[in-house]
Amino acid sequence: MFIPEYSASTTKFVPAKHAKIVRMNNISSRYDDDVTGGEELMMEQATLSFSLRLDFEYTLTAMCRALMARRDELEKLKNYGFDAAFAEQIDLCGIGVIRYLGIHNLFWISTTPIMDAVSYNLGIPAPPSYVPTIEENDKSDTMTFWERAHNIYMYIGSIVVHRWGSDMSTQVFREIDPSFPNLREIAANASLCFVNADEMFDFPRPIIHKNIYIGGLGVGEPKPLDQKFTGLMNKGKKGVVIVSLGTIAPFHAFSAKVKEGFVKMVRSLPDYHFILKITRDDTTTQSFFEGVTNCDFVEWLPQSDILAHPRLKLFVMHGGVNGLTEAMLRAVPVVVIPIFADQFRNGRLVENRGVGKVILKQDLAEDTIRAAVMEIVSDESYKKNAVRMSKLMREKPFSAEQRLIQWTTFAVDNGVLDVLHVQGSRMNFIVYFNLDVIAAFVAVLCLLIVIVLRLCCLLRRIFSVKKLKQQ
Incomplete structure (x- = not known):
């Protein structure tokens, strides 16, 4: 297990005892410096603004750059010859580190339900009419007209914020290797996407075959209290x-x-x-x-x-x-x-x-x-x-532990599960949402309206001339 310590608080993290631990200590104080005082800010604002969320992306990029500046410490990880690796979804730097180590079989794992940027990167449909945006959004799956309008705004904003952040993090790796792929492209090729939610409890929504729900992982039988x-x-x-x-x-x-x-x-x-x-x-x-x-x-x-x-x-x-x-x-x-x-x-x-x-x-x-x-x-x-x-x-059939273990074993045994990749993850924004087709329909409709109006005007002139001649 590789633990890059972004914050001083992570030094207290106790990982699984059976895992060999590789820590990268004291990467930078940037994260702790930037979030200092954040508690009061979170309490003062109803929700965090897009500008603050962009600031957080800059912080994550700075931490990623500080991590890769010490990439000589990563070299020993290459020698293990890992078959696959897990990475978290909020910060794509971890995905870049995994690719830098030469590992191509990627498993994405979330700390939240499916984030909007994640669903977009993987090509998962997320109709904003009934799928509430994950971040800073006080919505259910039943929305009024104005709530749906605001949900669309929050969805687009979330995609833009995370796209900006992933581009900045990609640049960190391209400063080392100019041919390094965009982190969103690497993410789209993940074999599996484990979701930290329970489908019985979470809002129902579209998913794809590589989404595996593992909510409640690690919640065992209760122990007696002291x-x-x-x-x-x-x-x-x-x-x-x-x-x-x-x-x-x-x-x-x-x-x-x-x-x-x-x-x-x-x-x-x-x-x-x-x-x-x-x-x-x-x-x-x-x-x-x-x-x-x-x-x-x-x-x-x-x-x-x-x-x-x-x-x-x-x-x-x-x-x-x-x-x-x-x-x-x-x-x-x-x-x-x-x-x-x-x-x-x-x-x-x-x-x-x-x-x-x-x-x-x-x-x-x-x-x-x-x-x-x-x-x-x-x-x-x-x-x-x-x-x-x-x-x-x-x-419900199959526990979170069973799903995680069996799917991970299957993916390791069979290599990158490219058969599960969705074509939508390779489309640009315009093609994904059929904006070009919609624009073409609108253009044709507008053209037809113009033609009909012109014909009406022409016919009106013709009948007006005939009426004058008769008089």
């Missing part, structure tokens, strides 16, 4: 509510007003005990909750195991796809407070499936939080829907 968490889960007359908002924008990034709203909401529900996950240095949040007796703070929690506890009534979370999948597998209703990326769309998915509610961060207040929590804990339909979803996800 004494500390067993004690916490036994608190609360009516049960326990977990609040965990991830690592990118943790609870302390909320404004004082929002924190006060949470405090008032917790105080107003004394029959429920709240467990709030915070960062180690977050003393501010604890001071806000001073005197609140039905809330405990933790810096870490065994999330998957706690979600299986029978006294857990609700999971308040940010809408990351992994946490959502865990919650659904454990049949736990959720309140989603989306922060960035795919989380807005995931929140609408939760409402679509009837397993929870979504509260946009700009709408956070005591009344909105309390209303969402009370609706879910008092309405049994949310729990029933979550139980059904859990059953569908657990009992």
